[in-house]
Amino acid sequence: MTQPPHDEPTAAGPDELREQVEQTREELGQTVEALAAKTDVKARAQEKAAEVKEQAALKAGELKAKAADLAHQVQDRLPDPVKDQAAQAARQARATAAQAGQLWEEKAPEPVRQKTAQGAQLARDNRKGLLAAAGVAVVVWLACRRRKG
Structure with a gap:
């Protein structure tokens, strides 16, 4: 018969022994x-992947905020003549795009028009990012x- 560890008391009776066994x-x-x-590698990998995904999403949010802040700073520092030229160029681009759009509707095949419409929607959905990049x-x-001048 083995001796109980020194840090555990011995059972006084059968009920107490049953309780200790349980x-x-x-x-x-x-x-x-x-x-x-610990040995379930798949579950641990999934947990780690979820953790990394969450960290990436947080970092992406931080970078997006920084980019938006930088875009605002850039826009604030642009001289008024440059802003005016950009606005005029944007108006001309919209007019030209409208003309090109009409021509496109008349001449392009349907599958190509659908893919183009999807791309245009994506650009509209991400307008702030595109404006910041511009x-x-x-x-x-x-x-x-x-520097050259």
Whole structure:
């Protein structure tokens, strides 16, 4: 017969012994469950993937906010003549696009028009990002132009 560990009291009677056995079984079951969870590679990989996905989404949100802030700063620093030229160019581009759109509707095959419409909708849905990128491009272009001139 083995000796009980020094830190555990011995049972005084059969009821207490049964209680200790039940408690030991419960602890053993919890230990087995913990070991099984550690060896479940698929579940651990899924948990890690979810964690990484959440971190990526947070980082993307931060970067999007920074880009929007930068775009506002760029727009605030643009001189009024440049803003006016950009507005005029935008108006001309819209008029030209309307003419091209009419021609496109008349001449393009239906499947091509559907794909183009999907792309246009995507651009409209992400308008702020496109405007921010355009603003940054204008600032870079102006900076390069000033260095050469």
